[in-house]
Amino acid sequence: MRTEEEIRQSLRDWIIKTSGKILPEELTDETPIIERRIISSLQVMDLILFLERLSNKAIEVDDLKPGVFQNIDSIYKNFFEGGSIDRP
Known part of the structure; x- marks a missing residue:
């Protein structure tokens, strides 16, 4: 598993x-x-595919809300810190 900094x-x-x-x-x-x-x-579509590869999880359409791609902090918060990556 990758660290937050990685x-x-x-x-x-x-x-x-x-x-x-x-x-x-x-x-x-x-x-x-x-x-x-x-x-x-x-x-942004390429970014979504990159995030799926990075997290080894599919990103659900419901996760694509305004502001989730604002900056690296918001991307990390929404997709790696309690976001899509934590879904079973």
């Missing part, structure tokens, strides 16, 4: 690689990735 680093790496719009030193866990257009709405 998961957060994987998310940072994916966002930096996928977007091509932000440098590693510019991306924090609080950086608004949608609002700042770091990733596009189309890339």
Whole structure:
């Protein structure tokens, strides 16, 4: 099982690689990735697939609520800390 820091680093790496719009030193866990257009709405679908691979769990449509992809903190909170990953 991955640690919280490993998961957060994987998310940072994916966002930096996928977007091509932000440098590693510019991306924090609080950086608004949608609002700042770091990733596009189309890339959100790829992010969902990445999260499913990272968590080894399917993401349910009900989990896709406004704000869950706001930043790395919100992604971690919603999908790894009591979110989809904890579902039986």
